[in-house]
Every structure is written in C-alpha cells, then in structure tokens.
Amino acid sequence: MKRLGWLWIPLVLLVIVLAAGWWLSQRHRQVLISPEDPAIAATLKDPGVIAKGRYLATAGDCVSCHTARGGEPYAGGRMLPTPFGGIPAPNITPDRDTGIGQWAFNDFWRAMHEGIGRNGEPLYPAFSYTSFTKVTRDDAIAIFAYLRSLPIVHQPNASLALRFPYNVRSTLTAWRAVYFKAGVYQADPSQSVSWNRGAYLVQGLGHCNECHAARGAWGGLNADTALSGGRIPEQDWYAPDLSTQANGGLQGWSRQDIIDVLKNGQASKGAAIGPMADVVAHSTQHLHDDDLQAIADYLLSLPARAAPKAVSASFDSKPLADRGSSIYVERCADCHGKDGAGVPGVYPPLDGNASVTEPTGINATRVVLLGGFPSVTAGNPRPYSMPPYAQQLSDADVAAVVTYIRQAWSNRASAVQERDVATYRHTPID
Amino acid sequence: MSTRLRWVLPFAGLLGCAVAHADQPTVPNTLQQRIAACTTCHGVHGEGSSGSGFFPRLAGKPAGYLVSQMQNFQHGLRNYAPMEYTVRLLTPDYMHEIAEYFSAQQVPYERKPVPNLAPSSLQRGEQLVTAGDPSRKIPPCQACHGKQLTGTEPSVPGLVGLPYDYISSQLGSWRTGTRASAVPDCMAEIANRLAPVDITAVSAWLASRDVPADTHPQPAGSIAPPLRCGVLQTSGGGT
Numbered sequence: 001m002k003r004l005g006w007l008w009i010p011l012v013l014l015v016i017v018l019a020a021g022w023w024l025s026q027r028h029r030q031v032l033i034s035p036e037d038p039a040i041a042a043t044l045k046d047p048g049v050i051a052k053g054r055y056l057a058t059a060g061d062c063v064s065c066h067t068a069r070g071g072e073p074y075a076g077g078r079m080l081p082t083p084f085g086g087i088p089a090p091n092i093t094p095d096r097d098t099g100i101g102q103w104a105f106n107d108f109w110r111a112m113h114e115g116i117g118r119n120g121e122p123l124y125p126a127f128s129y130t131s132f133t134k135v136t137r138d139d140a141i142a143i144f145a146y147l148r149s150l151p152i153v154h155q156p157n158a159s160l161a162l163r164f165p166y167n168v169r170s171t172l173t174a175w176r177a178v179y180f181k182a183g184v185y186q187a188d189p190s191q192s193v194s195w196n197r198g199a200y201l202v203q204g205l206g207h208c209n210e211c212h213a214a215r216g217a218w219g220g221l222n223a224d225t226a227l228s229g230g231r232i233p234e235q236d237w238y239a240p241d242l243s244t245q246a247n248g249g250l251q252g253w254s255r256q257d258i259i260d261v262l263k264n265g266q267a268s269k270g271a272a273i274g275p276m277a278d279v280v281a282h283s284t285q286h287l288h289d290d291d292l293q294a295i296a297d298y299l300l301s302l303p304a305r306a307a308p309k310a311v312s313a314s315f316d317s318k319p320l321a322d323r324g325s326s327i328y329v330e331r332c333a334d335c336h337g338k339d340g341a342g343v344p345g346v347y348p349p350l351d352g353n354a355s356v357t358e359p360t361g362i363n364a365t366r367v368v369l370l371g372g373f374p375s376v377t378a379g380n381p382r383p384y385s386m387p388p389y390a391q392q393l394s395d396a397d398v399a400a401v402v403t404y405i406r407q408a409w410s411n412r413a414s415a416v417q418e419r420d421v422a423t424y425r426h427t428p429i430d
Numbered sequence: 431m432s433t434r435l436r437w438v439l440p441f442a443g444l445l446g447c448a449v450a451h452a453d454q455p456t457v458p459n460t461l462q463q464r465i466a467a468c469t470t471c472h473g474v475h476g477e478g479s480s481g482s483g484f485f486p487r488l489a490g491k492p493a494g495y496l497v498s499q500m501q502n503f504q505h506g507l508r509n510y511a512p513m514e515y516t517v518r519l520l521t522p523d524y525m526h527e528i529a530e531y532f533s534a535q536q537v538p539y540e541r542k543p544v545p546n547l548a549p550s551s552l553q554r555g556e557q558l559v560t561a562g563d564p565s566r567k568i569p570p571c572q573a574c575h576g577k578q579l580t581g582t583e584p585s586v587p588g589l590v591g592l593p594y595d596y597i598s599s600q601l602g603s604w605r606t607g608t609r610a611s612a613v614p615d616c617m618a619e620i621a622n623r624l625a626p627v628d629i630t631a632v633s634a635w636l637a638s639r640d641v642p643a644d645t646h647p648q649p650a651g652s653i654a655p656p657l658r659c660g661v662l663q664t665s666g667g668g669t
Contacts, residue, residue, distance in 0.1 A: 069504075069505055069506040070504070070505025070506050070507065277519055278518075278519065281519050333455070334455055335455055335457070336455075337454055337455055341454065343454055343455060343457050346457050347455075347457070370512070370515050370516075371466075371467050371470070371516070372467050372515055372516045372518075372519075373467060373516065373517075373519055373520060374519075375519055376519055376520055376521045376524050381521070381523065381524065382461070382464055382524055382527070383464065384457070384463065384464045384466070385464060385465055385466055385467035385468070385516075386466065386467060387466045387467055387469075387470035388467065388470065388471070388512055388515075388516065390512060391470075391471065391512075392470075428511070429511045429514055429515040429518075
C-alpha cells in the first residue's frame with residue numbers, strides 16, 4: 001500500500017493540466033464583437049477593393065477548402081483529411097453567428113498572418129497560414145472586403161475530428177515554434193518585378209508549397225525542400241517537384257508550358273491531374289496573363305536538383321515491364337502513341353511526363369485506375385478524356401503497364417508493385 | 431451543320447498536320463472520341479455494359495435526367511466513386527452536350543439475365559409496377575416512369591431494358607442514402623416503403639419485360655405525380 005503512495009503526484013498533475021486546458025478553452029470561447037477601424041471600414045465597402053479581393057481569393061483558391069461538396073460557396077463544411085484526423089474548413093461567409101460576420105479586419109489579419117484565431121487560439125495549419133503569412137496587409141484587406149461582401153449563409157461549423165493528442169490545441173505551440181515564422185513577403189531587389197510577383201503568388205496566396213513539398217512526421221514543411229515535390233497525405237497523389245532545370249520534376253518545361261498548364265489544364269509536356277486539375281479549374285485558369293507569366297518566371301528560376309540516387313531495384317522488374325509493354329500496345333498506344341509522345345493538345349505525352357516519373361508511382365497508377373477528364377477550362381472547354389481501367393485491369397496488369405511506362409523511352413523511374421496498386425485502388429477519391 | 435463544319439475544318443487541318451508527324455495516332459474530333467471515359471463502361475452509344483453487367487443504359491434517357499444525375503454525383507447526392515471522380519470537373523455546358531449525345535442515341539436493347547423467381551413474386555412485381563400497393567402508400571412505377579415505362583421528359587428515366595442488378599441496387603441505395611435526389615426525394619420515400627422482397631420482385635419483373643417498339647420517353651407534362659418530387663418541381667417536368 002505504502003509503495004503506491006506516490007501515485008497521487010501524477011494524478012494531481014493530470015488534474016491540474018486538464019483544469020488548465022479547460023480554463024484555456026473557456027477563455028477562447030469569450031466572443032466579443034470586434035470594432036472596426038473606421039478607415040478600414042470605409043475601404044471594405046469600396047467596390048474596387050472588393051473586386052480585387054475576389055481575384056485574390058480566386059488566386060488563393062479559398063473556395064476549394066471552404067466549400068462542402070454540393071454546399072454553398074465559402075460556407076465551409078468540407079472535412080480536410082490529415083494523418084492526424086479530419087479538420088473541417090469553417091464558414092467564411094459574413095454570417096454573424098456561424099461565419100465571419102462579427103470579425104474586424106484585425107481578426108482576419110491575425111488568422112492569415114499569424115495563424116491565430118479570433119479567440120486567441122492557435123489555428124491548425126490545415127489552414128495554410130504558413131504560406132498566407134506572406135500576403136501583404138493591403139491584399140488581406142481586399143480579400144476580407146470580398147469575403148464580407150459574400151451572400152450570408154447560416155451554417156454552423158462542424159467539429160474537429162482530430163485524434164488525441166492532436167485535438168489539444170496547445171500541442172500547436174510546439175509545432176509553431178519549429179515550423180512557422182510569420183512575415184510578409186520581402187521582395188528580392190536583384191530580381192525583376194515579374195519574378196517577385198511570381199514568388200509572392202507561389203509562396204503566399206497560391207500556397208503551392210503546401211502540397212509540392214514533403215511533410216515531416218509532424219506534418220511540417222522545411223524551408224530547404226520548398227517546391228521539391230511531395231506526397232499529399234491522405235489524398236494520395238504526388239505533387240511533383242516544380243523545378244524546370246536539371247533533374248527537376250518539370251525538367252525541360254518552357255515558360256509557355258507552365259502558362260498553358262495553369263491556364264488550360266494541359267501543356268505540351270503534360271496535363272494537370274488529380275487535385276491539381278481542381279486547382280486549375282477553380283483558381284489558376286482565372287489568373288491574368290501577367291500573373292501567369294510571373295509565376296512562370298519564378299518557377300523557371302528554381303534551382304537544378306541533385307541527380308536521383310540510382311534506383312536500387314529490390315526485384316527484377318523486367319518481366320513485369322515486358323508484360324506491361326503488350327498491355328500498353330493494346331490499351332494505351334492508340335492515344336498516347338507507341339513512342340509515348342501523345343498528341344499535342346489532346347492526349348498528354350507519357351515520355352518525360354512529371355506525373356509518370358514522379359518518385360512514388362502513385363499518379364500513374366491512379367490515372368490508369370481512374371481515367372477521367374482533365375480540367376474543363378475556357379481554353380479547353382471540351383477536353384478529351386481517358387477510360388478508367390479499374391474495372392478492366394487486375395492489380396497485376398496495372399502494376400505491369402505502369403512499370404512499363406515508368407521505364408520506357410527516356411523514363412527511368414522505379415517499378416510499381418501489385419500490392420501498391422491494391423492500396424491505391426481503394427483510396428477515397430475526394 | 432455548315433456553320434459547325436466551318437469551325438471543325440481548321441481543326442481538321444491541324445489534325446492533318448499532326449497525323450503527318452511520325453507515328454502519332456489519329457484522333458477523330460468527335461464528342462464520341464472525347465468521352466471515352468463514359469463509353470468504356472456505358473458503351474459507345476450508351477447501350478450499357480453487355481452481358482449481366484452493372485453499368486446502366488444511357489441511350490434514349492431524357493437529357494435532363496442525365497444532367498441531373500451527373501450533378502448529383504458532383505454534389506455527393508449519389509455515391510459511386512468512379513462516377514464521382516469522372517464527372518467532378520465537368521462544366522454545365524459540357525454535361526449538357528454529353529447528356530444530349532446519349533439521349534439522342536437509338537440502339538437496340540439487350541435482354542439481361544434475371545434471377546429465377548417464383549411466379550407469385552413476379553406477379554407481385556407486376557402489381558407494384560402497374561397498380562402500386564395502396565395499403566403501403568406505394569404508387570405504381572407507371573405513374574411517373576410512363577405507361578410504357580420508357581420515362582417522361584425531361585427528367586424521369588425509363589425503366590425498360592435496365593439490368594436486374596442495377597435496378598435493385600439503386601432501390602437499395604435510396605434506402606441507405608447513397609443515392610438521393612432533390613428534396614422532397616420521392617424515390618427515397620417510395621424505396622423505403624418497399625419491403626426487401628418487393629425490391630427483388632419489382633426489379634426482376636422490370637428486367638424481364640419486353641422492350642416496347644417505341645422507346646421514346648413520354649412528352650413533358652403528361653403525368654400527374656402521386657407524391658411531391660423535388661426533381662419534377664425544379665425541372666418543370668411531369669406537372
């Protein structure tokens with residue numbers, strides 16, 4: 001009995017921690033109506049500012065996360081899947097009870113710039129404040145003005161579906177210390193105006209790096225791997241490296257290719273697929289030409305990458321690729337060509353295509369399984385589509401044909417195995 | 431036609447140049463070629479998958495119905511992952527064009543296999559289709575889907591020539607909420623009033639029925655829906 005006497009210490013500590021947590025959470029609940037700075041209040045009503053904000057909100061693709069499937073735009077409700085659980089995107093229409101109707105600009109600024117919620121709580125970085133912190137105050141005012149001009153939708157926010165301990169917001173304090181540094185984009189005077197605009201859009205509102213970089217164990221991004229490609233957790237697509245230089249994911253892409261894929265969804269070097277097709281449809285196709293050129297200028301300057309380590313084949317993939325070769329001739333060559341060159345503007349090439357040769361094989365596998373349409377854009381309103389092969393090819397056949405296209409022509413990527421195909425066959429599509 | 435041709439010709443010219451290039455494939459500039467993602471499962475003319483296949487016939491169904499189904503998949507009212515993925519990025523214009531294409535197709539129906547059921551079960555199926563079951567407040571299918579069960583313009587689909595597996599799984603989906611339509615969702619109500627054996631009976635009877643000579647949907651406005659239906663109200667069909 002006596003030996004167990006010390007047990008009360010951790011128990012008491014636990015009670016103290018829980019009580020502190022409860023007190024903090026209650027403190028966060030105190031909702032006050034924030035008074036608006038009169039100068040900003042006038043700006044928020046300016047139609048020119050609202051129009052600018054609408055364009056910027058489109059550039060940031062806010063609507064994609066803040067709209068549930070089939071729901072009212074910006075009324076929230078979409079559950080964003082993360083390895084730690086689901087995080088619902090909130091209602092950002094100007095409803096007083098469930099949206100941002102009682103917010104003042106400074107509340108919005110703190111969220112965008114510092115990742116701090118209206119009640120002082122740290123926000124989960126599923127809201128990409130890690131990128132949005134680079135947005136200027138003037139641009140943030142315009143976006144806020146636009147959001148405040150939206151039709152009011154009363155839609156209560158869904159609750160967090162994070163697992164313990166990730167559902168304890170205070171764990172974010174440590175995360176922020178490691179992975180987050182607040183700061184508006186600082187122009188590089190040695191670069192052109194266009195380059196700086198591109199960098200601002202890519203690193204800030206465009207929040208490209210949130211997908212196009214590998215995340216660590218705690219879901220954070222390291223500055224030194226910016227835009228070098230990464231697997232999108234839960235959604236299971238691979239967002240390729242964006243360097244156009246030696247060993248880059250977009251090696252050999254021209255300025256026009258970058259502009260084409262963002263504007264039309266398709267370029268001579270490849271097409272936007274998976275989540276990027278959505279980004280093109282909702283966001284980049286609406287960008288002005290000078291902004292698209294600016295983005296291209298910036299991406300073209302991303303440095304060359306280290307040569308990939310030789311693929312250490314754990315098994316001899318030649319028989320698999322040989323089998324894939326005959327499936328390719330039978331199923332794929334009619335459209336993509338025996339030489340994998342595709343048909344310009346119609347069917348993307350597979351030779352040298354970043355989505356085919358990305359490190360994981362996820363993209364090629366899922367495209368073979370799902371087929372489908374590329375983005376439907378003003379520049380490509382009736383795109384050609386690809387048949388889904390999930391119903392026609394076995395896991396082994398898909399592994400074979402994907403291995404073949406990843407190793408044919410100039411492609412030198414790793415093989416894909418049957419068990420990988422089995423996994424991706426059942427990946428949720430939303 | 432001539433104006434259309436004027437648009438197509440320059441592209442056809444471009445295509446000609448493309449063809450001259452090495453062994454590049456020739457790509458017909460047709461909608462049929464563009465919608466390979468649809469026709470792989472539903473057939474080039476929307477005839478549905480052959481054999482006992484699950485994929486439903488699209489040919490000849492009212493275009494309004496086909497558009498609203500694509501929208502329902504986009505909005506998550508109907509759940510079937512391959513369809514949800516395929517249509518997710520389609521614009522209203524493109525969806526209309528695709529729907530018009532399938533709606534205009536006239537292809538022969540193929541008889542699908544039907545499970546062997548007792549005559550009493552098939553009789554029950556026929557009764558539900560033609561007379562309904564007033565004791566359970568189930569209206570006859572014919573009341574909306576047409577006297578000949580070929581559908582009603584612009585938004586009620588025909589039920590003839592559909593595979594047993596497809597019909598029974600749709601009725602099941604309405605009960606489990608993986609298929610829904612605009613509220614008030616009258617088909618969900620009806621599916622929930624059916625007993626499980628009724629679903630088998632009605633699906634089998636419908637799938638075993640001969641297809642009438644004229645498979646065109648009934649004209650719009652030719653039905654008086656027995657229930658309030660969101661689909662019929664929004665599209666102005668049936669009333």
